[in-house]
Amino acid sequence: MTPLVQRFVLHCGEMGSRWGFNRTVGQIYALLFVADRPLNAEEIADALGFSRSNVSMGLKELQSWRLVRLQHQPGDRREYFSAPDDVWRIFRTLVEERTRREVDPTLSMLRDALVETPQSDSERHAQGRMREMHDLIDLSTRWMQDVQKLETGTLTQLMSLGTQVAKLLELKDRLRWRPGERAADPADVTPPRSAPRSDDDAPEASRG
Amino acid sequence: MTPLVQRFVLHCGEMGSRWGFNRTVGQIYALLFVADRPLNAEEIADALGFSRSNVSMGLKELQSWRLVRLQHQPGDRREYFSAPDDVWRIFRTLVEERTRREVDPTLSMLRDALVETPQSDSERHAQGRMREMHDLIDLSTRWMQDVQKLETGTLTQLMSLGTQVAKLLELKDRLRWRPGERAADPADVTPPRSAPRSDDDAPEASRG
DNA sequence: AAGATATTTCAGAAATTACTGAAATTACGG
DNA sequence: CCGTAATTTCAGTAATTTCTGAAATATCTT
Structure with missing residues (x-):
């Protein structure tokens, strides 16, 4: 392993724990990723200097995350592993699995809590907070998916468009392309117009 | 603590470790959040049944994440802590801090690796992979911010719009509202139109 | 400034998590 | 079906992380 790859592998080992797996798993995936x-x-x-059994467990973990592909070479009965070529494929899988493992159980717990009848003012308040949290997580997860x-x-x-989507949103509101189909969000209404305009649509980023 | 709150607190304790802090910190924040x-x-x-010193360290951790507000009650010299009222404020802070603590160091490491001169074919390949990873993280982080x-x-x-943004994107391409300002992405071009249409723009979600 | 109260630090204990090597299991070739 | 190579399991150990209590420090009151 060259120093270049080594630094990458070590860093991914450290960061691995932030993503739900341990150092070993992080390093194994880093190695497969650049191989x-x-x-x-x-x-x-x-x-990597790990024991054979440790690698076995790490690979099993990565398979449960659907992050590695298992294949065979002709005339060789050992199992060969690789990471997907498409980095966006990897990214999507990571998001899907994290959602399944962390977000879904949380939403489920919150929903259970929300159907209970509060027994006091403070419990009513607590439940209100849980509802806020539930709605935020629910909305952002659905959106992400x-x-x-x-x-x-x-x-x-x-x-690449970044904040400019917001401008698209305003444009959409002004267009009202399907009148009556979707009620305007009370949080951010612009007066309805009958036709699109083009004189003041410049995004603020290109002005300031 | 009522059973309702207790279950919430325990769950947040478990999940806390997934978000970069430990059980204690997760539980403390859950309690402050619903209080x-x-x-x-x-x-x-x-x-929570923790030692006073453990709580002290947990609160310090939460302060370093800018997730709690410290205030005083008149005539009481003890320090009182609370979570922001606005759940979106909390969410934003979490994303900001995680970016600062995890993403930024990773991007920095990758950039360092990318300026090195590869010493072999396999190293050249590894560097190419690191560039792909860098570009993905860089793009999605910027977008998130x-x-x-x-x-x-x-x-x-x-x-709330969900996948319908894609429709907006197509609309934008057809409008070409500021000609020449931003070159169209070669990945997904639609033939330019001179005016917006309204007959077939219905989102698929409201059809099926 | 002394006394009282609140908070922080930190060394070590407790608990958890990661890792290894030996043994068991599985898969393949003849 | 036997022998061999590859993989997995798992009990025990090592390493790390978390948590506590005692001591130190800081802050307020009078």
Whole structure:
């Protein structure tokens, strides 16, 4: 392993714990990610200095996250592992799995709490707070899942747009392309117009 | 602490570790979040059954995350802590701090790696992979920060829209509202139109 | 400034998590 | 079906993280 790859691998090991797995798993994935060919368990153990059994457990963990592909080489019965070529594929899988493992159980707990009858003023307040949290998580998770469904090209295009989407939103409100279909959000209403305008649509980013 | 609040607190304790802090910190924050008034350290220690010193360290951690507000009650020298009223404020702070603590160091490491001269074919390949990862993280983080700058009303409106933003994106391409200002993304171009249409813009969600 | 109360620090204990090597299991080739 | 190679399991150990109580420090009151 060259120093360049080594630094990458070590960093991913540290960061791994932030993403729900341990150092070993982080390092294994970093190695697979930069490798230019599939690797077998022994190669991984040698490169990282972990025991063979530790690598076995790490690979199992990565498989449960659907982050590695398992394949065989002709005339070799060992198992070879690789990370997907498409980084966006990896990103999507990570988001999906984290949602499944962390967000869904939380939403479920909150929903359970919200159907209970509060026994006091303070409990009523607590439940109100839980509802706020539930609504925030629910909305942002749905949105994330929705956005993830877009084609990678569309997604990067959307992201490059940044804050300018807000301008698109205003434009949409002014257009009111399907009158009566969607009630305007009381939080941010602009007076209805009958036709699109083009004189003051410049995004603030290109002004200031 | 009522059973309702207790279950919430315990769950947040478990999940806390996924968000970069430990069980104690998770539980403390859960308690502050649902409390209908600011609490002092002793009240927290009593409610959760932690030692006073453990609570002290937990509160310090939460302060370093800018997640709690410290205030005083008139005629009482103890320190009282509370979570912000606005859940979106909390969410934004969490994202900001996580970006600062996890994403920024990773981007920095990747940038360092990308300026090195590769010493072999495999190293060249590894560097290419790191560039892909860098670009993905860089783009999505910038976008996240951009979106976070929006007013809460605009943000929830945008999120409620879900996949329909893609439709807005197509609309924008057709409008080409500021010709020449931003080159179209080659990944997803639609032929330019001179005027917006309203007959087939219905979102798929309201059809099926 | 002394006394009282509140908060922080920190060394070590307790608990948790990660890792290893040996043994068991599985999969393959003849 | 036997022998061999690959993989997995798991009990025990190592390492890390969390938590506590005692001591130190800071802050307020009189």
